[in-house]
Amino acid sequence: MISQKIANLKEAYDVVIVGAGIGGLTCGAFLAKAGLKTLIVEKHSIPGGYVTSFKRKDFTFDGGAEGILGCGEDGYLKQWLKELGLDKGIQFTRIDPLEYFVSSQARFPIHADLGEFKKELAKLFPSEKEGIDKYFETVITMAEEIKRGADKPPKNPFEMIKFAMRYPVVTKYYGRKKMSFQDLLDEFLKNFKLKGLLGIYSGWFGMPPSKVISPIAAFVMTDVHVGGNYYPKGGLLAFSNHLAEGFKKAGGILLLKTAVSKILVEDGRAVGVELENKTKIKARYVVSNADAKQTFLKLVGEENLDKKFVEYIKELKQSISGILVFLGIDMDLRKYPSHISYGEDPESVKRLDRIRLESYDGEITEIISGLAIRIPSNLEPSYAPPGKSSVILLAQAPYDYRNNWKTGPNGQRTDAYRALKNEVADKLIAMAENVIPNLSKHIIVRDMATPLTFERYTWQYKGGWYGTPLDQQLPSNITPIKGLLLAGSNTFGAGVNRAFQSGMETAKQIIAMEKM
Numbered sequence: 001m002i003s004q005k006i007a008n009l010k011e012a013y014d015v016v017i018v019g020a021g022i023g024g025l026t027c028g029a030f031l032a033k034a035g036l037k038t039l040i041v042e043k044h045s046i047p048g049g050y051v052t053s054f055k056r057k058d059f060t061f062d063g064g065a066e067g068i069l070g071c072g073e074d075g076y077l078k079q080w081l082k083e084l085g086l087d088k089g090i091q092f093t094r095i096d097p098l099e100y101f102v103s104s105q106a107r108f109p110i111h112a113d114l115g116e117f118k119k120e121l122a123k124l125f126p127s128e129k130e131g132i133d134k135y136f137e138t139v140i141t142m143a144e145e146i147k148r149g150a151d152k153p154p155k156n157p158f159e160m161i162k163f164a165m166r167y168p169v170v171t172k173y174y175g176r177k178k179m180s181f182q183d184l185l186d187e188f189l190k191n192f193k194l195k196g197l198l199g200i201y202s203g204w205f206g207m208p209p210s211k212v213i214s215p216i217a218a219f220v221m222t223d224v225h226v227g228g229n230y231y232p233k234g235g236l237l238a239f240s241n242h243l244a245e246g247f248k249k250a251g252g253i254l255l256l257k258t259a260v261s262k263i264l265v266e267d268g269r270a271v272g273v274e275l276e277n278k279t280k281i282k283a284r285y286v287v288s289n290a291d292a293k294q295t296f297l298k299l300v301g302e303e304n305l306d307k308k309f310v311e312y313i314k315e316l317k318q319s320i321s322g323i324l325v326f327l328g329i330d331m332d333l334r335k336y337p338s339h340i341s342y343g344e345d346p347e348s349v350k351r352l353d354r355i356r357l358e359s360y361d362g363e364i365t366e367i368i369s370g371l372a373i374r375i376p377s378n379l380e381p382s383y384a385p386p387g388k389s390s391v392i393l394l395a396q397a398p399y400d401y402r403n404n405w406k407t408g409p410n411g412q413r414t415d416a417y418r419a420l421k422n423e424v425a426d427k428l429i430a431m432a433e434n435v436i437p438n439l440s441k442h443i444i445v446r447d448m449a450t451p452l453t454f455e456r457y458t459w460q461y462k463g464g465w466y467g468t469p470l471d472q473q474l475p476s477n478i479t480p481i482k483g484l485l486l487a488g489s490n491t492f493g494a495g496v497n498r499a500f501q502s503g504m505e506t507a508k509q510i511i512a513m514e515k516m
Helices: 022-033 076-084 114-124 126-148 157-166 168-174 181-188 192-204 214-227 236-249 292-300 307-315 347-361 402-406 415-432 451-458 496-515
Strands: 012-018 038-041 053-056 059-062 092-094 099-103 107-110 229-232 253-255 260-266 269-275 280-288 321-329 339-343 371-374 389-397 443-449 484-486
Touching (some): 038 280, 059 321, 059 389, 099 192, 114 214, 126 157, 157 168, 192 214, 292 307, 389 415, 484 496
Parallel strands (some): 099 339, 280 484
Antiparallel strands (some): 053 059, 092 229, 269 280
16 A cells, blocks of 8 residues: 655645544545545554554464454444445455353353354353343343434444433443443352353453443443454455545545654644654644544643643553464464464463453553464465464563563663563463464464554554553543544444444544534
């Protein structure tokens, strides 16, 4: 993809968007379609943020997202793409099983079809059948009430919950008691292993079930099984490129490999941006797809903000980040599911929840407990040569582990940093061999990303994977600075679909303001 050169930029735009993550790309696509002169400025050489792919020799790897919800023929994201005129030219495959859970004591497929999933659970935990049925009945009813709570789709899920407080199940579980996902599991189920299996959905938020509010858990879990999790043909970057090309065809300009150093503010209003090379670009609106801390504390500057708002932004916690180990393997792994979760023993679920809590509270004691194995070449054969496979090992991990991964005082990648990366990668590979025997003997390409890598390429504070944790008040996409709006996971929650929705809503608000 070729981006516009700085020398050819127009002097002024209707909208400048900082960052070509999914929120920024979607916002730009809707704005350009509406006829607004729109520029997206992205520091990376490719668009997409976490929804991206890259090559190492003959192998291709995904850099973040593990799938995209709502991409079936009647899915809401497919309908949003249709609204943009971008529903054609991109195909999706449903991921099934959603996950294949492996431990020393059990192997268990989490089927995409909810009915099949319940049958498998009842076989594995026959004494819990009644509780399983009641649990899913409650979860599905709660999710239906939340969707009814929207006065007109689409709505921010948190707004939908507020409107759904008129309905009985949402009121029961979040009206007075404010029950968590863990509370919901505990009410209907007794077996720890069963609750651990169902609690795997909290991984979508990077938080333990005790920190996830019950309506959001119900909404997302139903979304995953009913709406489905999908993988784009051509890989994740193909989806981001599809949005980027749609934006450009509508008249938008995408500027890659260029960083914004400042959002220009005059008399309390955003009037454009300044690039790192000091080029100033004027705009009537600025949209930031960077996270809230980066946007307000670095780009806007505290001097342009109310002290109470600055305190609120500084107090926002960031979600946990993680590590990815990328392996090119000279083995054909098509007999394995594309999505596998491995836990060494039943206690690993408890340990993982504790690590997530420690990360959230800033008290890090350890790093690895449980592992996700992804084989993207099983979904997209072009990712590896015939007879070989692309493998990604994934684990949640904190940014400040071992003094920020033993980097130097200013974040320099030292020899100690590289040694620690190799040490952690070796541990993950050894764990993965419990699922794929002799994996280490077949590695011909190896690379690794740490939380610092994600911070560098996505400009998410501390490399957070899930934006602002959901037990805090998320920043509004309408900011205290006139003409400055936000898009991305910090406003609508984590996930490709939420990022897409945030960009769409922000664009529609700008379009509505233009008509006033």
